[in-house]
Amino acid sequence: MxxxxxxxxxxxxxxxxxxxxxxxxxxxxxxxxxxxxxxxxxxxxxxxxxxxxxxxxxxxxxxxxxxxxxxxxxxxxxxxxxxxxxxxxxxxxxxxxxxxxxxxxxxxxxxxxxxxxxxxxxxxxxxxxxxxxxxxxxxxxxxxxxxxxxxxxxxxxxxxxxxxxxDTVYHTLMATPETLPAGADLDRAFVADYEGPLCISPRYERLVEAVLGTDAIEGTTFAYPDPGEEEEAAIARAGLGVYLTVTGSTARDEGLVLGDHLFPSExxxxxxxxxxxxxxxxxxxxxxxxxxxxxxxx
Structure with a gap:
């Protein structure tokens, strides 16, 4: 053997x-x-x-x-x-x-x-x-x-x-309806034109930079959930964010719009x-x- x-x-x-x-x-x-x-x-x-x-x-x-x-x-x-x-x-x-x-x-x-x-x-x-x-x-x-x-x-x-x-779940764009103009698509192009806070989990800062590209995140500032705060709730507070999702039900409970699946977490x-x-x-x-x-x- x-x-x-x-x-x-x-x-x-x-x-x-x-x-x-x-x-x-x-x-x-x-x-x-x-x-x-x-x-x-x-x-x-x-x-x-x-x-x-x-x-x-x-x-x-x-x-x-x-x-x-x-x-x-x-x-x-x-x-x-x-x-x-x-x-x-x-x-x-x-x-x-x-x-x-x-x-x-x-x-x-x-x-x-x-x-x-x-x-x-x-x-x-x-x-x-x-x-x-x-x-x-x-x-x-x-x-x-x-x-x-x-x-x-x-x-x-x-x-x-x-x-x-x-075994795929996705890093997904999420935004409040107030952040997303009527008729706009919540996608990479939207992020590239956006200026303001982008809420992410602290450990994913470099990952998000790699996935979106350094050009797209110019003009954005990373924001993070408060201690003990759910990521979807923090994104609702910031207006725009990226988080892992399977069904998106929790995000919808927070009133968030789900956008592009940016990258598979696999x-x-x-x-x-x-x-x-x-x-x-x-x-x-x-x-x-x-x-x-x-x-x-x-």
Whole structure:
């Protein structure tokens, strides 16, 4: 048996769910993927106070992790952001067979950075982090994943995006009716002509600059939600903003008009070409063998 190929994955959240769903459709050990998914769904429900466990966190952790089996799922404890910083059980490690290739899934807080520092050749993370960290800022905006690699300076990182997994939500323009003149379209051209506050989440400042382009945001000033304030409410207060949305129902509740989907927020498969090997390329072939949502030139 050859050594499993290490693959960095998120420890929790939507990107990890997307990876597990993808592997469940391609891996012979789909029962293992289902087990991991079910465990994490339960622990998320505990975190959200939708489930009341009958054992403490250490007992559950011991029950989930079989240290005698090196291929079995393992979990770990993290402090999360809830009041009091309680411990939360998250994914740590598992070996999954994918069409004849063993993948060692290894949990990381930020898999993209683990690839950047050459700890891994392959990994999954949110496309947002790539935009926040390495995509170059230009006058014109960035519209989809297929353009990301062309914006990465090869002197900055060897990591490239291979494909998106299709778990897409969008960074979407939102505005109050008072900000948007009658008959006007809420799109990139509107932002380019607009002068005033543009409300965003603080972490997305560089991402929004890359997506809209530096020309379009001239004349705007970034505004941010107050502590504890919902993003949609803050955008309603500012008049114009960008935020992630799926259905837009919360935005409409705030009286906001939904405009262009600017950029997909999606889980992506990435490769650090400098760490490639024959085993890594076999794993990459398996991971991209089935039709995927987004094909990208590397």
């Amino acid at each position: 050859t050594d499993p190929v290490p693959v960095a994955v998120p420890r929790k959240g939507r990107p990890l769910e997307a990876v597990l769903e993808r592997l469940a459709s391609t891996a012979e050990a789909d029962h293992l993927v289902d087990e991991i998914s079910a465990t994490l769904r339960y622990e998320k429900a505990v975190t959200k106070d939708r489930q009341t466990p009958d054992r403490d966190v250490y007992e559950r952790l011991a029950d989930y992790s079989d240290l005698a089996d090196p291929t079995a799922p393992e979990y770990t404890l993290l402090r999360d952001d809830r009041e009091g910083k309680p411990r939360r059980i998250v994914f740590d490690s598992a070996v999954v067979e994918c069409d004849g290739v063993d993948l060692h899934l290894v949990g990381r807080e930020e898999p993209f950075r683990a690839l950047r520092t050459h700890e891994f050749a392959l990994g999954f993370d949110s496309a947002d982090l790539v935009l926040e960290e390495v995509v170059g800022l230009r006058e014109e905006g960035l519209e989809d994943l297929s353009d990301v690699n062309a914006r990465i300076d090869p002197r900055d990182t060897d990591v490239r995006v291979v494909t998106g997994l299709g 889980t992506v498969l990435m490769e650090n070409a400098a760490e490639s090997s024959a085993a890594v390329e076999r794993a990459l072939d398996r991971l991209t063998a089935e039709p995927l949502e987004t094909a990208i030139e590397v």
